[in-house]
Amino acid sequence: MGVQSKIDESGQEVTIKVEGRFDFSAHQEFREAYEVASSKITSYVVDLGNASYLDSSALGMLLLLRDYAGGDDACITITKCNDDVRRILSISNFEQLFTIK
Amino acid sequence: MKILIADDNPVDRLLLSKIVSKEGHHVIEAKNGKEAIEYFLQESPDIILLDVIMPLLNGKDAAKEIKRLAGEELVPIIFLTSLVDAQSLADCLEAGGDDFLTKPYNHIILKAKIDAFVRMRNMHGILQKQRDTIVEHNQHMLREQHVAKTVFDNVAHSGCLDAENIKYMLSPLAVFNGDVLLAARKPAGGMHVLLGDFTGHGLPAAIGAMPVAEIFYGMTAKGFGLQMILREINTKLKKILPVGFFCCAAAVSLNFSERSMSVWMGGVPDCYLLTNKGSHLESIQSQHLPLGVLKTEQFNDDMTEHSMDIEDRFFMWSDGIVEARNSQGEMFGEERLRSIFSNDIDPNVLFDAVQKSINEFVGETEKDDDTTLVELKMVDDEAVDQAVSSRRSSSVASDWKIDYELGADSLRNFNPLPLVMHIMMEVPILRVMGGQLFTVVSELFSNALEHGLLTLDSAMKSTPAGFAEFYAVREQRLTALQSGFIKIQMQHTSKNGRTGIFKLSIEDSGEGFNYKKVSHEKALEIADNTSEKNIYSGRGLPLINALCHSLEYVGCGNKVVAEIHWPQKNKV
Numbered sequence: 001m002g003v004q005s006k007i008d009e010s011g012q013e014v015t016i017k018v019e020g021r022f023d024f025s026a027h028q029e030f031r032e033a034y035e036v037a038s039s040k041i042t043s044y045v046v047d048l049g050n051a052s053y054l055d056s057s058a059l060g061m062l063l064l065l066r067d068y069a070g071g072d073d074a075c076i077t078i079t080k081c082n083d084d085v086r087r088i089l090s091i092s093n094f095e096q097l098f099t100i101k
Numbered sequence: 102m103k104i105l106i107a108d109d110n111p112v113d114r115l116l117l118s119k120i121v122s123k124e125g126h127h128v129i130e131a132k133n134g135k136e137a138i139e140y141f142l143q144e145s146p147d148i149i150l151l152d153v154i155m156p157l158l159n160g161k162d163a164a165k166e167i168k169r170l171a172g173e174e175l176v177p178i179i180f181l182t183s184l185v186d187a188q189s190l191a192d193c194l195e196a197g198g199d200d201f202l203t204k205p206y207n208h209i210i211l212k213a214k215i216d217a218f219v220r221m222r223n224m225h226g227i228l229q230k231q232r233d234t235i236v237e238h239n240q241h242m243l244r245e246q247h248v249a250k251t252v253f254d255n256v257a258h259s260g261c262l263d264a265e266n267i268k269y270m271l272s273p274l275a276v277f278n279g280d281v282l283l284a285a286r287k288p289a290g291g292m293h294v295l296l297g298d299f300t301g302h303g304l305p306a307a308i309g310a311m312p313v314a315e316i317f318y319g320m321t322a323k324g325f326g327l328q329m330i331l332r333e334i335n336t337k338l339k340k341i342l343p344v345g346f347f348c349c350a351a352a353v354s355l356n357f358s359e360r361s362m363s364v365w366m367g368g369v370p371d372c373y374l375l376t377n378k379g380s381h382l383e384s385i386q387s388q389h390l391p392l393g394v395l396k397t398e399q400f401n402d403d404m405t406e407h408s409m410d411i412e413d414r415f416f417m418w419s420d421g422i423v424e425a426r427n428s429q430g431e432m433f434g435e436e437r438l439r440s441i442f443s444n445d446i447d448p449n450v451l452f453d454a455v456q457k458s459i460n461e462f463v464g465e466t467e468k469d470d471d472t473t474l475v476e477l478k479m480v481d482d483e484a485v486d487q488a489v490s491s492r493r494s495s496s497v498a499s500d501w502k503i504d505y506e507l508g509a510d511s512l513r514n515f516n517p518l519p520l521v522m523h524i525m526m527e528v529p530i531l532r533v534m535g536g537q538l539f540t541v542v543s544e545l546f547s548n549a550l551e552h553g554l555l556t557l558d559s560a561m562k563s564t565p566a567g568f569a570e571f572y573a574v575r576e577q578r579l580t581a582l583q584s585g586f587i588k589i590q591m592q593h594t595s596k597n598g599r600t601g602i603f604k605l606s607i608e609d610s611g612e613g614f615n616y617k618k619v620s621h622e623k624a625l626e627i628a629d630n631t632s633e634k635n636i637y638s639g640r641g642l643p644l645i646n647a648l649c650h651s652l653e654y655v656g657c658g659n660k661v662v663a664e665i666h667w668p669q670k671n672k673v
Contacts, residue, residue: 021518023543027572053539055547056641063637064565083326084536091647092640 002026005033013043016065019050022085024057034065044069046098049080054088066097077101102219105129105146107137107163108181109155113204117150117181120208124215134158141167146176148218150202153182153193161196168197175225177218181206246304253307257314260285261292266355266478268452271471279306280419280473281348283314285321288529290482290668292355293321293330296475297348297392298369298419309348309393312337324532327354328402331365331392335400338393347393351417354404357482358668362415363404367391370435372417374407379414379448382439383407409479414448416455421472425463433462452476482599499528499595506588512550513582518543521589528593530667531603537648538603538665544641545607545661546587551575553611553659554585562638585610602650606662613658 003026004017016033018026034044044065048054066074077099081089089100104126108114118128129144131137135157141149149167153160164178180193180201193201200214262269262284269282281297295317299306313334320330331352338348349368356362366372368391371384389401409415425433438455446454455474503524507517518539525531525538551557555578561571588608595601646652650666 021539021543024547024572024575027569031569053536053543055540055543056638056644057547059640059644060562060568060637064568067565082536083329084534084540087537088540088644091644 003029003033005036007041011040013045014041015045015047017047017050021053021055022048022051022058022061023053023055027057027061030061031064034068041069043075043077046076046078047080048078048082048085051085052082054085059088059092059094062094062098075099102126102148102215103129103144103146104215105131105137105140105144105149107131107134107140107150107155107160108152109133110152113152113181117206117211120206120211121150121215124212126215134160134163137163138166138170141176142170147222148215149176149178151178151180151198153180153184153189161193161198164193164197173229175222177222179214179218249304249307253311256311257281257283259314259318264292266292266480267294268476268478270456270474280421280471281306281310281313282473282475283317285318287321287354288324288532291357293317293327293352294355294475294477295350295352296369296417296419296473297350298421298471298473299348300346305346309338309342309346312341313348313392322529324535327352327363327365328404332397332400332402335392335395336397339396342393347391349391349420351387353415353417353477355477355479357480360410360479361406361408362477362479363406364415365389365402365404370418370420370423372415373439373442374409374413374415375442375448375451376410376413378412379445379451382442384439411479411481412448413479414451415477415479416452417475417477419471419473422459422474425459425472427462428464433459437462499601500593502590502592504588504590506586509582509585512554512585512587513579517589518546521591524591525593525603528595528601528603530595530601531593534665534667534669541645541648541663541665542589542605544645545605545663546589548641548661549587549607549609549611549659550579552614553609554582554587555579556611559638565637568637601667603665603667604662605665606660608660611659613654613656613660616654616658 002019004019005014006017007014014034016030018030046062046065062076062078066076069076078089078094079101081100086100089095089098094100104121106114106117106121106128107130108117109132114130114132118130122128129140129146131140133155134151137149137151138158140146151160151164155163160180164180167176167178177199178197180198181204182189182193182201183204184190185203190201199218202211202214260283261267262282264284264286267284271280271282279299279301281299282295283297284292284294286292295313297310297313299309316334316337317330320333342348347368350366351369351372352365354363364372364385366385366387367389369387371386374383374385375381376383385405385407388403388405395401423433423435423438427433437458441455441458442451444454452474459472459474505517505521507515511517521542522535522539526535531538552559555575557571557575557578559571561567561574586609590604590606590608592604593601642652645663648665649663651662651664653662654660655662
């Protein structure tokens with residue numbers, strides 16, 4: 001379990017990777033992952049390739065990130081969701097707020 | 102060299118012996134054919150000089166016997182003769198002689214002939230040694246391949262290829278097959294089938310097939326969808342195969358209960374879907390590049406959907422079928438293949454007809470590619486289930502109930518969810534829904550703990566700072582928790598292993614809430630997230646409601662009961 005972040009060479013995109021269960025226990029780490037990034041960051045990628053489960057507090061955290069990143073102008077992509085995670089996101093209509101790949 | 106000289110005439114024998122030993126060879130003398138054979142066995146000479154006419158056994162008969170005894174070894178025999186007519190000389194060679202020398206002897210020619218045969222004998226020895234080495238290596242390789250094939254078969258054919266609705270023909274070119282055919286039952290019902298055709302055949306292809314089989318069976322058993330599986334296989338092959346090597350594939354997900362099929366095809370010949378009691382034929386074309394060509398990001402997992410009735414059939418094949426050649430080098434071709442289907446043949450014997458037609462066409466010609474032919478039939482769910490369920494491991498928990506109560510001590514420093522999940526995952530069908538179940542359990546448990554026991558208010562979560570504070574306060578109150586409990590009750594029942602109900606109830610020692618006051622319907626509606634107000638909480642219950650068959654609060658609102666039924670009717 002854990003959250004890792006990596007900024008690309010251009011310094012404009014940060015990739016946040018969540019592993020294992022994505023629930024409230026990841027809250028602190030997740031917030032640190034995007035707040036640590038510099039102001040140059042214009043786009044965010046949340047990699048859920050290794051996230052097995054998701055609960056509603058994770059949805060809350062994604063929305064926190066969205067507001068942090070500029071609300072409606074935020075550029076956030078959620079990638080590599082497994083079928084379960086994708087389903088949870090789609091039930092909550094998150095496709096309308098995030099680019100889900 | 103050791104040279105045997107057989108001549109009944111002592112003078113001739115002595116003369117010849119002198120010439121030969123002068124050249125540095127060791128000479129053995131025999132007085133007749135019989136002695137020649139004896140000395141041959143005793144001394145194993147390298148070359149034999151044999152007089153034609155001798156007492157006891159003449160030269161020709163001795164030569165025949167010596168050649169028989171020598172077997173594979175080359176023992177050159179040169180006949181000594183005063184005969185000069187062509188027929189007599191030819192007879193000498195006929196009897197097994199390698200050359201002849203006419204009397205009187207010319208010692209220059211004799212030396213040249215002996216030298217030539219020494220060379221020939223040496224060369225023959227080398228050839229034989231090399232041949233033996235090759236035979237040995239080949240046997241060694243075949244032994245290794247047989248062992249490897251056993252491993253390969255155990256991995257590749259561990260699925261349900263013997264299911265009642267699958268007919269297939271695999272013809273391996275070498276010990277290994279460049280074609281791979283995999284079939285597995287999905288835990289939630291239905292079936293995955295994959296036909297792969299690797300570039301090349303034999304060992305390199307088989308090595309590539311191993312991870313494909315592992316991923317295919319592993320992920321199918323864990324309940325992953327075919328698209329995820331294909332994606333994973335593609336990534337793996339891209340990583341391990343050298344550039345220029347890839348795997349053409351047709352992958353099918355059969356859904357028996359909904360009578361439908363999804364197909365992904367990459368680089369394989371058109372497949373046929375035969376519907377309406379065999380009266381309608383549709384070709385389905387490959388839409389994608391083969392597996393192992395594109396990078397993960399570029400990989401396209403789009404599948405086409407097809408509805409199928411009972412008895413409808415889907416035919417797929419590797420290009421070895423279309424490209425099978427007859428003795429004239431002509432290809433079988435798509436036209437011939439298609440014409441079999443347009444012949445109004447009873448669908449039940451169509452597979453055999455195709456197989457027969459190809460075999461007749463190819464005849465005795467050696468096949469130059471692997472040929473695989475598969476027929477998948479849409480059948481009743483039960484038909485496949487019966488066959489498969491008998492093989493399902495008998496140690497599956499299907500009917501059980503568990504009460505799990507956690508006191509304040511445990512709640513303070515123990516997360517029960519992994520254990521709870523572990524128990525559920527013992528039921529294969531629940532494993533498939535693992536992600537959803539976790540969300541449901543986690544959500545309801547969090548509610549019981551955070552709102553029931555710790556009396557936290559979600560309204561706190563309306564700002565980013567509040568969100569953080571919520572979890573900080575949660576931590577504080579949890580550490581200080583002195584009394585209270587959470588009861589988790591789980592129950593699973595199943596009917597013949599075909600349908601089932603998972604019931605989860607979570608009760609806490611808190612005061613509950615007036616769930617009637619909050620209009621129940623409204624609370625469970627999914628908020629329109631596009632509305633301007635984006636609050637960070639309040640998604641839990643609607644989410645669970647969407648995932649469960651039913652969700653109910655009872656008593657004073659401190660107990661919630663959720664039911665999940667399977668097979669699931671997709672609400673979303």
